[in-house]
Amino acid sequence: MISVLFAVLTALTNGAASVLQRRAARTVPDSEAMRLSLIGHLLRRRTWLAGIGLVIVAAVCQAVALATGPIAVVQPIFVIELPATLLMAGFVMRVRLPASLWYAVAAMTLGLALGMISAAPQGDGAAVRGAVWIPALILTGLFEAALIGTALGVRGNARGALLGLAAACGYALTAALMKDAMARLRGGGGAVALLASWQLYAT
Known part of the structure; x- marks a missing residue:
């Protein structure tokens, strides 16, 4: 249960980080896209730095999840990051998401759940x-x-x-x-x- 809990926390903090980074990136001129100067612009924005802080928190949570559970169980749980990110983005950026998007998310999540149940991954392989x-x-x-x-x-x-x-x-x-x-x-x-x-x- 510890690995599942920290996998969920990883997904949620990663989702929040993505929303904050996206919000900060929206303030950067399009001309800066795919250029190194983009990093300079973002480093001056607290929202983006807060997103980076959450990425670090997510990495720690992921480490705990992977240390206490098999990768075949932990990683698929991260799929909940997608709906969590969409919900947070819709709230923070005040954007209404179309119903068709939620159908796609539900289908993907259901497909993953069925795949996990069918495969029933277990074990905790040795180090490479x-x-x-x-x-x-x-x-x-x-x-x-x-x-x-x-x-x-x-x-x-x-x-x-x-x-x-x-x-x-x-x-x-x-x-x-x-x-x-x-x-x-x-x-x-x-x-x-x-x-x-x-x-x-x-x-």
């Missing part, structure tokens, strides 16, 4: 060893570069979708790295093993 990370990191990096590179050449919803997919892949890799780092913490090495783990810093 040796050079197994190398192909995973290279392939993920290439895929991320292709998505972001393509996003640079398009605008509107297509850019949002490409960057959203890149973010999702980044989150997936981060979760795997975090799980590996936390496995070393629980493997008998304690905090020393965790702090000596490159996976923690890669996360």
Whole structure:
């Protein structure tokens, strides 16, 4: 239950962070999009900094969830971040969301729940060893570069979708790295093993 609780907290804090970051980003001129100067603009906005603070809180909650439960159970729970984000965004930005959007969210959530019940994931795999990370990191990096590179050449919803997919892949890799780092913490090495783990810093 601890892993489920902290997975839910991760989803909620990540959702709140997304809303705050989006609100801050809306104040930046379109000409600054996809430029390094965008970071400079955002760093001067308290709303964006508050969003970054919540990202850090979410990372801690995710670490606790992954340390106490299997990744196959913890990660799918994060899907509730989507409806939570939409609800918070609608309230904060005073935007009414169409009913069709909620149908899509409900269908996705129901599909995930049915998939989880059918698969019944269990167990808590050991830490990844040796050079197994190398192909995973290279392939993920290439895929991320292709998505972001393509996003640079398009605008509107297509850019949002490409960057959203890149973010999702980044989150997936981060979760795997975090799980590996936390496995070393629980493997008998304690905090020393965790702090000596490159996976923690890669996360």
